[in-house]
Amino acid sequence: MQKVYEDIPGRVPAIQQIHLHIARGEIFGIIGHSGAGKSTLLRCVNLLERPSSGSIIIDGEDMTSLNAKQLQVKRRKIGMIFQHFNLLSSSTVAENIAFPLKLAGTGQAEIGARIKELLELVGLQEHADKYPNQLSGGQKQRVGIARALANHPDILLCDEATSALDPQTTNAILALLLDINRKLGITILLITHEMQVIRAICDRVAVMEKGLIVETGKVLDVFLQPQHPVTKEFVGQVSDFATSSAAVDSNVQQGDKAGTIIRITYIGAKTYEPILFETVKSTNVTFAILQGTISSMKGVPYGQLVVQLSGAQQEEIAAVIAKLKQEGMDVEVIAP
Numbered sequence: 001m002q003k004v005y006e007d008i009p010g011r012v013p014a015i016q017q018i019h020l021h022i023a024r025g026e027i028f029g030i031i032g033h034s035g036a037g038k039s040t041l042l043r044c045v046n047l048l049e050r051p052s053s054g055s056i057i058i059d060g061e062d063m064t065s066l067n068a069k070q071l072q073v074k075r076r077k078i079g080m081i082f083q084h085f086n087l088l089s090s091s092t093v094a095e096n097i098a099f100p101l102k103l104a105g106t107g108q109a110e111i112g113a114r115i116k117e118l119l120e121l122v123g124l125q126e127h128a129d130k131y132p133n134q135l136s137g138g139q140k141q142r143v144g145i146a147r148a149l150a151n152h153p154d155i156l157l158c159d160e161a162t163s164a165l166d167p168q169t170t171n172a173i174l175a176l177l178l179d180i181n182r183k184l185g186i187t188i189l190l191i192t193h194e195m196q197v198i199r200a201i202c203d204r205v206a207v208m209e210k211g212l213i214v215e216t217g218k219v220l221d222v223f224l225q226p227q228h229p230v231t232k233e234f235v236g237q238v239s240d241f242a243t244s245s246a247a248v249d250s251n252v253q254q255g256d257k258a259g260t261i262i263r264i265t266y267i268g269a270k271t272y273e274p275i276l277f278e279t280v281k282s283t284n285v286t287f288a289i290l291q292g293t294i295s296s297m298k299g300v301p302y303g304q305l306v307v308q309l310s311g312a313q314q315e316e317i318a319a320v321i322a323k324l325k326q327e328g329m330d331v332e333v334i335a336p
């Protein structure tokens with residue numbers, strides 16, 4: 001699809017040609033700098049913005065071919081939450097959540113029951129009768145989430161949903177989104193400019209720049225092997241990996257230049273196993289750790305070690321590397 005805002009003649013399209021497939025049930029993140037086109041892309045999904053060309057296919061149905069009535073019905077199955085929450089300030093929490101249910105013509109008794117369920121889901125049972133200005137940012141976003149889920153949507157669009165929140169509240173809201181995805185199977189499409197949001201909950205990510213997707217893939221792959229300069233920059237926000245080469249260079253210069261330098265990547269339970277030590281133990285190979293990090297991606301631990309192997313013949317070092325690979329490690333020889 002493509003989107004050109006028509007108001008300024010000759011301007012670059014907000015979305016150049018983009019082709020994106022999002023699988024049912026996944027959490028898909030779109031990251032990019034300001035003006036990259038993320039909001040435009042997200043708003044095209046539920047047709048808050050109409051693409052200039054191309055189509056938006058949801059469950060086999062092209063959104064751009066629906067008439068106003070059909071679109072209204074289809075939109076009920078696409079919830080949306082916003083950076084600044086967009087709550088009705090003169091309505092209570094319960095009334096805010098009831099709003100989309102009333103629009104859908106839901107009966108009063110059913111609305112009452114649904115509000116109760118949703119308040120429980122987002123942890124706001126005690127706050128039904130409060131007004132938005134009596135709530136914290138995190139609580140406001142919980143109301144936004146409850147309202148977005150009111151009509152049992154299949155898809156939840158999140159427009160910078162945690163950008164106005166402090167880090168601790170951000171983590172709590174991300175945990176709630178992950179919980180909703182797992183419990184209810186809702187597909188989540190989120191946009192953000194923060195790589196920690198992607199790392200915390202996304203399965204896959206697309207990196208946008210100037211209206212184009214410049215890189216896309218599984219979050220782990222993108223983190224461990226970012227290709228595009230913009231992706232490298234975003235990964236550098238949260239990871240020590242991107243800055244590692246300079247640190248490694250200086251460590252190598254200070255130490256023994258002989259030997260082979262490798263980068264080992266550990267994922268899952270292996271992160272905590274002494275595989276490197278066990279592998280070299282019965283050989284002549286010695287190792288020096290030049291750099292190491294452990295982190296977590298969607299709750300799964302992963303780590304990287306940059307290690308200098310020396311003290312033995314090249315063949316023996318090669319055998320150690322082969323053994324590490326056999327153990328399921330991802331090993332990259334950096335030098336020589």
Ligand SMILES: Nc1ncnc2c1ncn2[C@@H]1O[C@H](COP(=O)(O)OP(=O)(O)OP(=O)(O)O)[C@@H](O)[C@H]1O
Binds near residue numbers: 005014033040
């Ligand atoms: N309603 C609009 N009318 C005209 N131009 C627009 C409109 N909305 C966005 N644009 C332009 O389209 C381009 C992409 O904007 P968009 O808001 O989609 O980017 P973004 O990546 O979401 O940025 P941000 O994080 O700052 O919101 C920008 O050049 C922007 O100025």
